[in-house]
Amino acid sequence: VSAAIREVTAAEAAFYREHGWVKLERLVAPDDAAELLSVARGAMRRAGGTRRRESYYEATGTAGKAVLDIGFWQDYHYIARDDRAEPFVSLVFSREMGRNAQRLLGRSVPMRYSADLLACKVPLGHEGESTPTIWHQDFPGLPFDRVGSLSFWLALDEVTPEQGAMRFLSGSQREGPLGRTIVVGTDLLEVYPELLERYAVSEELCLEPGDATVHNAAVVHYAPANTTDRDRWAYIFTYFPGDTLYTGAQNHNFDDLGLQPNRPIEHPRFPQVYP
Numbered sequence: 001v002s003a004a005i006r007e008v009t010a011a012e013a014a015f016y017r018e019h020g021w022v023k024l025e026r027l028v029a030p031d032d033a034a035e036l037l038s039v040a041r042g043a044m045r046r047a048g049g050t051r052r053r054e055s056y057y058e059a060t061g062t063a064g065k066a067v068l069d070i071g072f073w074q075d076y077h078y079i080a081r082d083d084r085a086e087p088f089v090s091l092v093f094s095r096e097m098g099r100n101a102q103r104l105l106g107r108s109v110p111m112r113y114s115a116d117l118l119a120c121k122v123p124l125g126h127e128g129e130s131t132p133t134i135w136h137q138d139f140p141g142l143p144f145d146r147v148g149s150l151s152f153w154l155a156l157d158e159v160t161p162e163q164g165a166m167r168f169l170s171g172s173q174r175e176g177p178l179g180r181t182i183v184v185g186t187d188l189l190e191v192y193p194e195l196l197e198r199y200a201v202s203e204e205l206c207l208e209p210g211d212a213t214v215h216n217a218a219v220v221h222y223a224p225a226n227t228t229d230r231d232r233w234a235y236i237f238t239y240f241p242g243d244t245l246y247t248g249a250q251n252h253n254f255d256d257l258g259l260q261p262n263r264p265i266e267h268p269r270f271p272q273v274y275p
């Protein structure tokens with residue numbers, strides 16, 4: 001897979017830094033997306049039957065082999081990190097993807113892997129139906145002393161706006177941290193309704209298999225419910241700047257690893273992907 005990952009362009013990186021998100025068409029070849037989807041379906045089918053309802057942030061502490069109904073989507077964590085399933089490993093831990101992450105960040109620092117998960121948003125009215133993903137920032141839930149972490153959201157199948165493609169408050173990454181609303185399950189716009197006057201909601205996006213969006217962990221974003229009759233298949237993988245210091249803030253993915261506050265996050269769970 002790694003050879004088929006294309007490079008992020010300078011124009012895309014500039015768009016990302018301005019708006020806090022960017023759409024990357026054909027980041028991955030459609031054939032590779034089809035292969036990823038087939039492996040994803042197989043892993044989630046094999047793990048089936050263990051569905052529990054947990055919050056998104058509790059799910060981050062769960063290794064693979066469990067499909068969790070977290071409300072927003074059916075969640076399967078760490079297919080690359082823990083299951084070591086290909087072609088996921090080659091995609092997420094490739095130099096090419098790490099370099100793309102660094103180009104978007106726009107800083108000459110190493111990039112470290114943070115997490116990866118499958119997010120299948122189930123249509124309304126179907127068994128295990130998913131709710132809208134509430135408006136939130138990712139950053140406040142993370143134990144990082146600085147901004148810069150970013151998420152790739154790769155469409156493994158066609159994703160239409162009606163299936164729950166993501167929407168962003170363009171430019172809202174400049175607001176700074178707005179609270180751990182996602183951790184406690186509060187919609188961020190209930191707390192900050194005025195943001196809708198200050199920032200435009202990004203246009204509706206249609207993604208083909210292999211297209212992706214990337215978002216800054218500090219940009220405010222959400223995804224509507226899936227009102228079609230087809231599952232929405234996304235693979236989300238995230239990176240953070242290697243000079244980030246650990247704050248010690250509670251997060252299931254970072255707790256109990258012996259990480260030291262005010263020190264870099266140098267742990268085999270978070271390998272350096274680039275350079």
Ligand SMILES: O=C(O)CCC(=O)C(=O)O
Pocket residue numbers: 072073119121133138151153164166221222223234236
């Ligand atoms: O896939 C979704 O519905 C939202 C994903 C999201 O919020 C994220 O990747 O941070």
